[in-house]
Amino acid sequence: MIKDPFVAHRALLFTVAYEMLGSATDAEDVLQESWLRWATVDQASVRNLRAYLVRVVTRQALDRLRTVSRRREDYVGEWLPEPLMTSPDVAEDVELAESVSIAMLTVLETLAPVERAVFVLREVFDVSYDEIAPSVGKSVVAVRQIARRARAHVAARRPRMSVSSSEQRLVMERFLIALRTGHVQTLMDVLAPDVVLVADGGGLAAAAKVPIHGAGEVARLLAGADRSLSRTALVRLNEAPAVLIETSGHVAAVSLVVADGRITGVYVMANPQKLTRLDQPTRLFR
Secondary structure (H helix, E strand, O other): OOOOHHHHOHHHHHHHHHHHHOOHHHHHHHHHHHHHHHOOOOHHHOOOHHHHHHHHHHHHHHHHHHHHHHHHOOOOOOOOOOOOEEOHHHHHOHHHHHHOOHHHHHHHOOOOHHHHHHHHHHHHOOOOHHHHHHHHOOOHHHHHHHHHHHHHHHHHHOOOOOOOHHHHHHHHHHHHHHHHHOOHHHHHHHEEEEEEEEEEOOOOOOOOOOOEEOHHHHHHHHHHHHHHEEEEEEEEEOOEEEEEEEEOOEEEEEEEEEEOOEEEEEEEEOOHHHOOOOOOOEOOOO
8 A cells, every 4th residue: 555645754744843932833734734734735737746745844843933933922931942852763864953953943942943944954855946935936046145144143052962862961961960969069160151051931930031141050959959859860852861850749851952061051841731752762864
């Protein structure tokens, strides 16, 4: 039995939508809308099925991104991407792994919707300018200009992640020990001096509403969690080191950025609506 092209490319299409939206929930909605449109298409008339489906999903994701961008302006506190437990095969694709990290998705949030679509399609999925143009409703010349602008924007803000997986794990283990002990100085020893912590509670869970800067301030905030810490576990979320913690019955996912043997970024996802896909791996593909 021949598999429907949409089903065959579903992992790719989900990854495109997720990278554009930073939300698995919104990405699933986009795929549903795209599937309904695909069902009305004369498939025999489509020459490049993969390119056509990516175009359909991109258009739907752009519409959704414009809507959620306005909604996120009224979000309580900081907005962070929805974390995913990723399958082991993602680690084999270094560029894909970096592109779906919480740190990178957070940077992509600072792009305008069309800039984000162009950047994701060109830099992550290597789609040609000629194919991107009709997907975003721009000329090829305009798409090239948007791509250059988006690349420069991301390059100025992307986190530096130049450590091996073994070094990442070593730093993670030191962080976890420090978190369990609740000692401020022990935490400061594993944090970079200019570390930044960003938390997302969405008004549904306790979380800092503005970014916290500096090892001292971040260490003191994390040390306070020790008094109600009941469970911790090392995991990999979005193909980056992370910790699942439970405090007073509430679960949070803490994603870390590691550089030069210390933690430079801490992303705390505490909004329970964004922690519903941590029970099994999500397949991402490009």
